[in-house]
Amino acid sequence: MADDYLRRIGSLIRDSRLHHGWTQNQLAEQLGTSQSAVNRIEKGHQNLSLEMIARIGEALDSEIVTVGQPEPSHLRVTGGQQLSGNITVKSSKNASVALLCASLLNKGRTVLRGVARIEEVNRILEVLESIGIRTRWLGGRDLEIIPPERLELDSMNVDAARRTRSVIMLLGPLLHLEAQFKLPYAGGCNLGTRTVRPHMAALLPFGLEIKATGGFYHAEVDRAAKPNRPIVLTERGDTVTENALMAAARYDGVTVIRNASPNYMVQDLCFFLTRLGVRIDGIGTTTLTVHGVEDIDRDVDYAPSEDPIEAMSLLSAAIVTSSQITIERAPVEFLEIELALLEEMGLDYDRSDEYTAANGETRLVDLTVRPSILKAPNDKIHPMPFPGLNIDNLPFFALIAATASGSTLIHDWVYENRAIYLTELTRLGANVTLLDPHRVLVDGPTRFSGTEVICPPALRPAVVVLLAMLAAKGTSVLRNVYVINRGYEDLAARLSLLGARIETFRDI
Ligand SMILES: CC(=O)N[C@H]1[C@@H](OP(=O)(O)OP(=O)(O)OC[C@H]2O[C@@H](n3ccc(=O)[nH]c3=O)[C@H](O)[C@@H]2O)O[C@H](CO)[C@@H](O)[C@@H]1O
Numbered sequence: 001m002a003d004d005y006l007r008r009i010g011s012l013i014r015d016s017r018l019h020h021g022w023t024q025n026q027l028a029e030q031l032g033t034s035q036s037a038v039n040r041i042e043k044g045h046q047n048l049s050l051e052m053i054a055r056i057g058e059a060l061d062s063e064i065v066t067v068g069q070p071e072p073s074h075l076r077v078t079g080g081q082q083l084s085g086n087i088t089v090k091s092s093k094n095a096s097v098a099l100l101c102a103s104l105l106n107k108g109r110t111v112l113r114g115v116a117r118i119e120e121v122n123r124i125l126e127v128l129e130s131i132g133i134r135t136r137w138l139g140g141r142d143l144e145i146i147p148p149e150r151l152e153l154d155s156m157n158v159d160a161a162r163r164t165r166s167v168i169m170l171l172g173p174l175l176h177l178e179a180q181f182k183l184p185y186a187g188g189c190n191l192g193t194r195t196v197r198p199h200m201a202a203l204l205p206f207g208l209e210i211k212a213t214g215g216f217y218h219a220e221v222d223r224a225a226k227p228n229r230p231i232v233l234t235e236r237g238d239t240v241t242e243n244a245l246m247a248a249a250r251y252d253g254v255t256v257i258r259n260a261s262p263n264y265m266v267q268d269l270c271f272f273l274t275r276l277g278v279r280i281d282g283i284g285t286t287t288l289t290v291h292g293v294e295d296i297d298r299d300v301d302y303a304p305s306e307d308p309i310e311a312m313s314l315l316s317a318a319i320v321t322s323s324q325i326t327i328e329r330a331p332v333e334f335l336e337i338e339l340a341l342l343e344e345m346g347l348d349y350d351r352s353d354e355y356t357a358a359n360g361e362t363r364l365v366d367l368t369v370r371p372s373i374l375k376a377p378n379d380k381i382h383p384m385p386f387p388g389l390n391i392d393n394l395p396f397f398a399l400i401a402a403t404a405s406g407s408t409l410i411h412d413w414v415y416e417n418r419a420i421y422l423t424e425l426t427r428l429g430a431n432v433t434l435l436d437p438h439r440v441l442v443d444g445p446t447r448f449s450g451t452e453v454i455c456p457p458a459l460r461p462a463v464v465v466l467l468a469m470l471a472a473k474g475t476s477v478l479r480n481v482y483v484i485n486r487g488y489e490d491l492a493a494r495l496s497l498l499g500a501r502i503e504t505f506r507d508i
């Protein structure tokens with residue numbers, strides 16, 4: 001068994017043991033082995049037979065690994081537990097997938113450090129591998145990416161590609177590599193129609209023409225085309241800005257992108273491109289001036305920053321369970337509006353002095369959240385492109401509003417479908433009224449009670465339901481949690497380390 005797997009299995013065993021509140025000695029007793037053997041197993045220093053893994057799984061009443069196609073996995077939550085302790089925010093899904101796509105711009109070796117082990121990253125890795133790119137976990141969470149001489153786009157793993165929205169970000173890099181190619185329609189969260197036209201408009205000045213038919217975008221590249229005036233994005237979208245940046249990065253000239261998104265994943269991509277020798281003026285603003293380079297062949301090392309949406313999820317976990325926890329490494333510059341609003345609602349919390357993320361740029365803090373009595377905010381809550389309240393954080397405000405006294409109007413003007421999923425909270429006892437597809441009215445406070453829910457097909461609403469279950473009296477079941485694993489690494493196990501009672505199980 002490869003060392004990397006042994007370490008991962010070891011850490012799953014450790015998490016599960018801690019979840020049971022057992023010492024290494026206690027687990028050793030159950031297994032009829034020594035404490036030092038358990039210690040070696042947990043550190044990944046011990047070869048494990050399948051029989052041993054099964055015995056450990058049985059002792060801990062938890063499936064450590066599955067063999068073959070995994071069945072859908074579910075969570076059983078015993079709510080009402082207060083959480084305590086410290087938890088560290090992991091790197092963001094959205095930056096990681098953008099950087100994986102951007103690694104195609106580089107003929108050299110790319111190493112991405114501290115990448116969260118999430119399903120969205122796995123799907124993009126499957127896509128990259130299927131077209132001939134060598135990818136390898138170096139141990140822990142560092143990823144190595146080495147491109148081949150020539151891509152094999154016809155062998156693309158279409159199933160994996162269709163499960164992500166991120167695959168759309170291959171358009172920008174591929175236009176430099178191939179004169180003709182096709183990509184499957186992008187998937188991701190099912191939030192109603194999500195636009196592709198802005199991507200086509202942003203990439204047309206680089207000669208990329210796309211026809212969408214039969215489930216694929218068919219692309220043709222006119223190499224003579226040049227972006228001879230500023231590219232004005234018709235909407236300030238994150239992935240569209242990233243596509244424009246990746247196209248501009250290998251264009252031998254200067255490209256100005258206006259109405260660019262300055263959001264966290266875009267900033268991470270800019271910092272990464274800078275390491276590849278691309279000069280970008282205006283990082284963090286809505287006008288980016290990119291001094292591209294025709295050829296990039298560098299060995300590069302970069303660590304994407306921490307996920308503001310995960311930080312917001314953890315803040316919400318503390319709030320709904322009335323707990324004191326410390327959230328370490330929260331990227332505060334992407335949470336300022338959220339924190340200001342929570343303060344207005346009455347949240348009692350402290351933040352540490354700022355320090356810098358491993359990318360050398362992003363400002364981080366540790367946030368200590370204390371139990372607070374919240375009231376509804378004075379005005380409706382609505383998202384805006386950065387530096388506004390992040391659209392992906394909006395669902396968490398519906399949950400928080402349900403714990404606060406008074407009425408809160410949540411207005412999701414961006415997505416056609418996401419607000420609708422927030423009505424799932426009514427199953428757990430919240431008072432959420434859908435006023436129209438974009439607006440919900442939440443009346444609190446709520447005494448949540450446990451029940452069974454199937455995950456909505458959207459990441460953040462699914463996490464919101466899970467967090468409500470942590471607050472709910474009694475036992476709840478959350479079914480089909482792939483959607484959560486798409487964006488969060490071992491969320492259930494990490495919450496369990498804070499004292500939540502969550503078990504993972506599968507249908508037989
Ligand atoms: C892989 C990735 O990075 N995904 C993120 C990215 O998706 P992505 O950039 O793909 O977001 P979309 O292109 O789907 O845009 C989101 C929605 O916003 C609308 N829109 C956006 C900007 C604007 O100025 N006007 C406007 O109307 C679009 O029409 C669309 O309906 O950004 C979204 C919005 O931050 C996040 O929810 C996603 O997590």
Ligand SMILES: C=C(OP(=O)(O)O)C(=O)O
Nearest residue numbers: 165166188189392459460
């Ligand atoms: C909408 C989201 O993701 P995606 O763009 O990958 O569907 C999200 O991260 O909440």
